[in-house]
Amino acid sequence: MIQNFILAESATDAASKTKEILAQVTAWKITQAFVILALAYAAIRLIDWLVIALSEKVAKEWRLRVKQFLPFLRMGVLTSALIILMNLFLNLSQENIFAVTGTVAVAVGFAFKDYVSSVIAGIIGIFEASYRVGDRVTIGGEYGEVIGYGLRGVRIQTPTDNIVTIPHNQIWTSGVSNANMGRLEAQVVTSFFLAHHVDVALVEKILYRVAHTSKYTHLQLPIVVIMEDCHWGSLFKLKCYPLDARNEFLYKSDLTRRAKYLFSKQQISYPQLLKIPDTAASATAHQ
Incomplete structure (x- = not known):
């Protein structure tokens, strides 16, 4: 009973603090948030362009190594943007963080469980290096070159020039076949x-x-x-x-x-296709 009472009181306090935080959300803060997101998006696009351009300028054996910096740089920009946004709305105080995580975490967890699973798998994938930019991989039946490594998924360019985006959480349930593992050569x-x-x-x-x-x-x-x-x-x-x-x-x-x-x-011959007689036609001719 006492434990339930304590939990209920904690939930009430968290809810009240969440209301206080939401009350401090202003149009100016929302505008700042949009600006931060736009700058983060522009920074990611600029990093993608610079890294890809640099990888094509360096010696061939360094091309894939340069491209493999992309996930780390992207992660740095996204993490910085997230911290700035949290500080803008939450001031990153211990009480505010506890309040938000106490009331929103469950709802966010259910609503975005697949997204969060993909993000976690992507972070793990950076360190496990199951696939990196420039690798030729087969994931979930799709084969091609990894051309992008995002927070949620990996982008693969197939031999027919289609761009396929595959969520990182595929690695939980599917095998990853990597033909070159960061090297230039692939059998x-x-x-x-x-x-x-x-x-x-x-x-x-x-x-x-x-x-x-x-x-x-x-x-x-x-x-x-x-x-x-x-x-x-x-x-x-x-x-x-x-x-x-x-x-x-x-x-x-x-x-x-x-x-x-x-x-x-050298007059080397190919297999000859066997002609299978048409049973119906043969029967008609026999009659």
Whole structure:
């Protein structure tokens, strides 16, 4: 009983202090808040532009390292803006903070639980580095390059140039596949579908030659050819690394185009599609 009485009295005091704080909210303070938010937004846009521009000016091997400063700088601007706004409306006194957190926290927690979950996941993601700006990742079935790291989510540019925003809290329930983990290089796997009777040694020789002579290939990293026998034919996979992960699709096209030319020159055949007879047509013809 005493404990319940104390809790009820504390809630009453918190409510009264909240009313006092709300009574001090003026049009001038609201105007200041809008100005602070506008300045914070402008600062974030300016930081994005400066960091991206700088990353394109420095040496290639430093490009991703420069871009990886973006989340920390954004977080600094947002944290500063939040502190200024709290001081503007709450004066950051112990009593005011207790009053607001005591009465508003529950309501905000229920209303914005998914948003808060994403923010917390984003903060954890900065330190765990599951994905960073410039990484090529697959999250929730979406693949592309990380081009933005916001407070709530990460922005991915897909191979078709779509911009997909994925909330950070996806990392609680989904796996994150990262192809390069902050490095310039990311392995590219190119598949070739050939007939059963091809000369395996010749095909492997051609694929190794194609990889070694491509202008995109990072020759200091492994080049591997693997083969798998399937019911329809032979599947060859060429695994190698471009000098820059940005060139992933140009690299794959270059490898495929030159390999097809050499296959044609050596008369290496592709799997033949089996023609399945039309049962209905056959029955009609038989009648």
